[in-house]
Amino acid sequence: MRTSSRRTAVAVAAACLTLAAHAGVTAAAAPAGGTGDTRAIYAVPGTDVQERTAINRTGALVLSVSGGEAVVEATPEQAERMRAAGLAPQRRASVAAELARRGQGAPGDFPPEDRGYHNYDEVVAELGAAVADHPDIATLTSAGTSHEGRDIPVLKISDNAGQDEAEPEVLFDCNQHAREHLTTEMCLRIVERFTDGYATDPAIAEMVDSRELWVIPVVNPDGSIHDVASGQYLGWRKNRQGPGTDLNRNWGHKWGCCGGSSGNPNAETYRGTEPWSAPETAALRDFIDSRVVGGEQQIEAAIDFHTYSELVLWPFGYTTDQVTEGMTQEQYDRFERVGTEMARTNGYTPQQASGLYITDGGSLDWMWAEHGILAFTFEMYPAQGGGLEGFYPPDEVIAEETARNDEAVDVLIREAGV
Template sequence: MFSSRRTASAVTALACLILLPAAQAGVSAAQEASPTGAAATADAGSVYSVPGTDSRSRTEINRTGAQVLSVRDGVATVQATREQARRLRAAGFALEEQQDVAAALDALSGPEAGIAGAADFPPADRGFHNFDEMNAELDKAVQDHRAIAVRSSIGRSYQGRDIPMLKISDNAAQDENEPEVLFNCNQHAREHLTTEMCLHIINRFTDGYATNPAVKSVVDSREIWVVPVTNPDGSVYDVASGQYQGWRKNRQGSGTDTNRNWGYRWGCCGGSSSNPNSDTYRGSAAFSAPESAALARFVDSRVVGGKQQIRAHIDWHTFSELVLWPYGYTYNNTAEGMTQQEYDRFARVGTEMARTNGYTPQQSSDLYITDGSTTDWMWGKHKIFSFTFEMYPSGGGIDGFYPDDEVIGRETARNDAAVDILLREAGV
């Protein structure tokens, strides 16, 4: 994963360890404890390997307040504080330590990170766009392609930052009777590769319009909405010191996980936390986070004449290389609002998209239970054909959130065919 510029500093933070068999055991949701996933917290914790897991045991791991970061062949990579790790071991899970999170973040940030006034990615990762650079890219897209690109806003973040959105269509300033598709990125602050994914979509369908007949055909027959940074406060905070913070949530109090704050089955099923210090804290109420509320209001506003105009959607995340579809709140394939025929379409199209990029296709709850998620709300309320993509890499610890900037071009273009399939399905 690491280029040569990172190898020397990172090797000491990453170790491959022989894993012990695990006993499966239940862990009470009442055991939620202190926060994980943020270098700024008192206990950033460690990353552990946990073998022999399935979707139910991974759900139980998350319910302790620890967090499953990735899964490969049943081996879960888990971020946990010392107390959470102790409780997991007491419940019968075998944990083997891989990384100290704070040390790993230091290694990933590099020796020049944290200099005064940095307010940006560490020097070795300046290929990623910070918030100001992302805004400049949107302005450039509009300036270069005024007929097909219009910039707007879905609202403001908790700290008052604008949450920008770009519309791409052949007559972008008009509301035409065409299928609409929504892409949103960077709900979770540390998942910066997703912002690059949204910018790649924007550049592909604007710069390619005049020269690529396939691109032109899509733009002429669809209305494409792109939100490159859904959680601007968290994204800015994660790199503002010039050193990675490992931050996931928004910046409202101790932070809300905006992808557990949506109103469909909010807090229903042990797939989020009521503890404000948890990385999966669902907030005080559904849509208590202004960022999730703003995106939901926009989607609600696209109901025209009683019909939802947005037909398809991808919520981009990192990491694990997965294509996920609803529902996340239940292990059942079918439930209220999801017929077998509808589920079969999700599975068919999700599998087709995964064949193009090498990701693993599965129902969201096959990973672990989540409630109050974006895709569940998109489908559960509006019948929007909604997927979550977990991007590169396929596995890892805290380092998985911070891949080298050299992979940006490859890993965003890797999803072109999948995006095209979703755009096609919006017209079905």
């Protein structure tokens, strides 16, 4: 059992670690997946929200939580900081060993046993084919370009896709974090279902006829490509701007406010030099801002897909308060109601985002605070994992684990019209 003195020690140590990170004295992390990669997977038993937040503030990263046990990715130095904060990390395996369990594929592609996943070029080809096959209900544009100059493709699905109609809009985006490739497959599932199913499924036709759907399968194309550039997984999370920015800590609302991101460029949760310093987040901001028509935001609801932990999350991530600035009780109750309804359909656990650990500068909080979008984050399969392998489920699960969210997607689309 945790004592109050231990909680105090954790809080004090975490504050010191945060100051150290701001001062730039945190040890540099080794290159992801390289021969000098010193990262390992640790289990930290009996944690609560405060302690998991403290873990992240050491520069380590909580990957999943089950029964209070946190599975953590950390360097030996970060593990020592956890111990200094009163935690008890137990080493399980090296990250390099976990990544090496998969076979070696061709450069720039997935390992051979995971060829069911789509690389960036294949995603673009799939989107182009959807438009070619369904030109009346699908159009393809770009939200902007990545740090390395790649398009961030956006597919629109609606009964008159070439026109801007006065219909509720819903946004689905995937792959903010490079190694979360299952999310890209989730967005492709949505594209396939709402285009190929339009002519044969009356329920899908009704949603397409009465809504405008936007799908962004690869928010982080450079990072996604880099993660499989060698033909073997690298465990890469961030974009490719210098040492990399965590895109989901770079959004403008409460950026860097609350110890839910890092100022150390080597940290996995590095928030960037300022809000929107990553071109990928700036591109999505500009796209979402562009949907303000006649002074009103047309996007009414959104899901940002991530892996892993099987969670349905809603704002806010920067505070554990339910009712606070920008969130009334009535608004919170709606988030909880819709989130719980979606979770009933897919078996995920519904909770406020900060229930996992504190984050700041996330897309979820910005979409709601800036635009009043009913925005959720889904953490997909698996519910828990041994570590990095949780980000790389075998391609045999793609069909089942993406179809698992069909009903939840439908719930949100219909809620957008309420």
